[in-house]
Amino acid sequence: MSVPQIAKKEQGFRVTLEKRGTTPYLIHFLVxxxxxxxxxxxxxxxxxxxxxxxxEIYAMMFNGAFGSMYGISETIVKAIPLMLTGLGVSxxxxxxxxNIGAEGQLYMGAFAASWVALFxxxxxxxxxxxxxxxxxxxxGALWGLLPAIPRAFLGVNETITTxxxxxxxxxxxxxxxxxxxxxxxGFNFPLTAPFRDSAxxxxxxxSRVHLGLLFALAAVVIVYVLLxxxxxxxxxxxxxxxxxxARYAGMNIGKNILLVxxxxxxxxxxxxxxxxxxxxxxxxxxxxxxxxxxxxxxxWLSKLNPWAIIIVSFLFGGLLVGGFSIQTSGxxxxxxxxxxxxxxxxxxxxxxxxxxRIKLQRGRK
Amino acid sequence: MENSIVLSIMAAAIIAGTPLLYAALGxxxxxxxxxxxLGVEGMMLAGAVSGxxxxxxxxxxxxxxxxxxxxxxxxxxxxxxxxxxxxxxxVVSGLALTIFGTGVSGYLGKSLIGIPAPVTFEKIPIPxxxxxxxxxxxxxxxxALVYISYILVPLIWFFLYRTNAGLKLRSVGENxxxxxxxxxxxxxxxxxxxxxxxxxxxIGGAYLSLAYAPTWxxxxxxxxxxxxxxxxxFAVWDPVRALIGAYIFGGVDALGFRLQAMGIMIxxxxxxxxxxxxxxxxxxxxxxxxxxxxxxxxxxxxxxxxREER
Numbered sequence: 211m212s213v214p215q216i217a218k219k220e221q222g223f224r225v226t227l228e229k230r231g232t233t234p235y236l237i238h239f240l241v242x243x244x245x246x247x248x249x250x251x252x253x254x255x256x257x258x259x260x261x262x263x264x265x266e267i268y269a270m271m272f273n274g275a276f277g278s279m280y281g282i283s284e285t286i287v288k289a290i291p292l293m294l295t296g297l298g299v300s301x302x303x304x305x306x307x308x309n310i311g312a313e314g315q316l317y318m319g320a321f322a323a324s325w326v327a328l329f330x331x332x333x334x335x336x337x338x339x340x341x342x343x344x345x346x347x348x349x350g351a352l353w354g355l356l357p358a359i360p361r362a363f364l365g366v367n368e369t370i371t372t373x374x375x376x377x378x379x380x381x382x383x384x385x386x387x388x389x390x391x392x393x394x395x396g397f398n399f400p401l402t403a404p405f406r407d408s409a410x411x412x413x414x415x416x417s418r419v420h421l422g423l424l425f426a427l428a429a430v431v432i433v434y435v436l437l438x439x440x441x442x443x444x445x446x447x448x449x450x451x452x453x454x455x456a457r458y459a460g461m462n463i464g465k466n467i468l469l470v471x472x473x474x475x476x477x478x479x480x481x482x483x484x485x486x487x488x489x490x491x492x493x494x495x496x497x498x499x500x501x502x503x504x505x506x507x508x509x510w511l512s513k514l515n516p517w518a519i520i521i522v523s524f525l526f527g528g529l530l531v532g533g534f535s536i537q538t539s540g541x542x543x544x545x546x547x548x549x550x551x552x553x554x555x556x557x558x559x560x561x562x563x564x565x566x567r568i569k570l571q572r573g574r575k
Numbered sequence: 576m577e578n579s580i581v582l583s584i585m586a587a588a589i590i591a592g593t594p595l596l597y598a599a600l601g602x603x604x605x606x607x608x609x610x611x612x613l614g615v616e617g618m619m620l621a622g623a624v625s626g627x628x629x630x631x632x633x634x635x636x637x638x639x640x641x642x643x644x645x646x647x648x649x650x651x652x653x654x655x656x657x658x659x660x661x662x663x664x665x666v667v668s669g670l671a672l673t674i675f676g677t678g679v680s681g682y683l684g685k686s687l688i689g690i691p692a693p694v695t696f697e698k699i700p701i702p703x704x705x706x707x708x709x710x711x712x713x714x715x716x717x718x719a720l721v722y723i724s725y726i727l728v729p730l731i732w733f734f735l736y737r738t739n740a741g742l743k744l745r746s747v748g749e750n751x752x753x754x755x756x757x758x759x760x761x762x763x764x765x766x767x768x769x770x771x772x773x774x775x776x777x778i779g780g781a782y783l784s785l786a787y788a789p790t791w792x793x794x795x796x797x798x799x800x801x802x803x804x805x806x807x808x809f810a811v812w813d814p815v816r817a818l819i820g821a822y823i824f825g826g827v828d829a830l831g832f833r834l835q836a837m838g839i840m841i842x843x844x845x846x847x848x849x850x851x852x853x854x855x856x857x858x859x860x861x862x863x864x865x866x867x868x869x870x871x872x873x874x875x876x877x878x879x880x881x882r883e884e885r
Contacts, residue, residue: 229883256679260683308666360858360859365862366862369613369666369804370801370854370858371855371858373801374855377798377848381844381847384844385844388844389844507671507674510667541682542681542682542685542793544679545678545682547674547678550674550678551617551674551677551678551679554667555668558657558663558664559656561661562663
């Protein structure tokens with residue numbers, strides 16, 4: 211079908227890559243799974259080299275995340291913001307809009323929802339929570355819209371602007387919780403006064419798993435339907451495949467950039483609302499453990515497929531919970547980001563197998 | 576009195592701009608070859624932590640610098656392998672590099688937090704030149720890495736526009752198929768300049784941990800790697816403009832810090848936002864200008880080269 215393209219001579223064998231016409235379904239599943247395994251192996255070498263026992267640490271992580279009902283419920287708790295931000299990022303990525311501002315959009319959603327919770331008059335939960343929901347969505351959506359405007363009208367690189375706005379959003383929340391919104395009874399900690407009960411999302415049983423789980427799952431279904439079964443979803447997919455084709459077909463790319471960033475930011479904003487309303491019950495410093503960045507990996511590992519995002523978010527939630535449980539043995543929380551980065555490297559590298567077939571030939575070169 | 580404050584802010588602008596300058600120069604080289612590397616932040620962090628660690632262990636900051644260069648180069652090698660050989664998506668690979676760099680530097684640096692650097696890059700006033708009024712204290716009363724960056728800028732400019740190798744580099748970035756046709760090794764060229772770019776980012780990182788701070792803090796780059804990427808666009812991929820841009824950004828940084836120290840009534844959180852907001856504004860203005868003048872990114876930026884698809 212095609213000429214060998216990259217050839218390496220190795221011990222009398224020749225490794226050649228051949229372009230695939232079609233990709234077997236199994237490959238789409240095997241590549242991400244083996245990428246994770248390979249990343250864990252490299253991570254193990256790294257842990258070993260720095261004087262830790264990789265087996266012990268991985269066992270500790272696995273036990274922490276999946277070894278008990280408590281662990282599993284905490285993993286689900288972490289999966290909620292990951293699903294929402296991951297979905298948001300994946301919609302933007304589908305249009306080749308590199309929104310890496312989910313972290314800041316989450317913070318602005320949390321800020322807006324907290325503003326409602328703290329300053330709205332007392333009202334029953336069935337009014338308060340929907341208001342916070344709307345505020346959270348809008349907070350994130352508008353923060354996503356901000357970099358979308360120069361992108362749509364002037365072509366300003368959105369990667370840099372969305373990322374810069376993360377720092378601004380985090381500093382803004384820090385300003386509030388260290389300053390005007392600080393709880394006078396909070397012993398000087400950077401947090402606001404606790405929300406009223408009406409502003410807290412109900413939880414399932416006596417776990418910390420809250421109603422945000424249903425938002426996240428509903429968001430998956432909605433995004434799937436939007437992308438697969440609406441004209442708008444069709445436009446997003448076409449623009450992602452080829453901007454020129456979309457333009458010839460008369461699609462309004464600028465308008466779609468604005469809409470996609472609104473939705474993408476809004477979903478991240480909902481994650482922020484769910485965190486303050488379901489978990490912390492107040493706005494505080496550091497409400498996100500890098501969910502917005504992990505979302506990038508989740509989106510890519512899921513191949514931007516909304517259903518896959520559920521599973522991958524659950525696994526990455528487990529990675530975060532496992533990361534907390536190894537901190538007792540003196541390993542920093544950064545270990546988890548190291549592993550996340552490695553996973554993304556291998557997923558990216560493994561993608562070549564979905565496009566090319568590797569052939570091993572007895573060599574004469 | 577007023578005068579000396581202005582001078583000291585200008586000198587501080589150069590110091591704050593130097594890590595940005597190194598990183599931006601590196602990114603210019605990588606992007607000129609057609610490879611976008613958004614992992615600058617990660618490479619700077621890798622450089623900062625390994626430079627600091629080796630300096631603490633050996634007591635020699637120059638040895639630390641060498642390891643920072645190696646660490647930045649190694650990180651860039653991963654990016655080059657993924658993007659050049661495996662033709663992976665350059666944006667996502669760069670993001671992976673940043674996430675990995677943040678993680679690995681936090682992991683390795685945990686035991687280094689709170690340790691002061693045993694030796695740092697100290698100020699060396701240049702004889703005679705440092706005595707010149709105004710220019711002396713602003714330009715010639717710095718550490719060795721600042722002076723090296725002064726030399727590097729014209730050197731890279733000369734290399735890009737006046738040498739055969741620089742021409743080849745630019746041709747690979749503009750039109751790799753044409754460069755390939757006249758016998759330039761596209762893959763090798765991209766590998767080399769992506770790695771050199773990473774090495775320069777490594778120096779930028781080491782500058783933070785060994786001269787600017789000088790200590791190790793988790794995620795101490797605080798977005799400077801991204802600001803450097805924005806600077807490259809501002810500089811229209813030109814090293815001299817990168818120098819000007821880096822010092823302007825350094826000036827914003829230094830000014831915010833100075834206002835804070837003077838006890839200005841603006842909360843420090845807003846002063847800390849300045850460089851990020853400034854970056855966005857400058858990026859918007861620079862993009863408008865490049866569109867107007869029809870200059871822009873190297874033609875093949877972010878596109879992997881595939882001989883089959885010529």
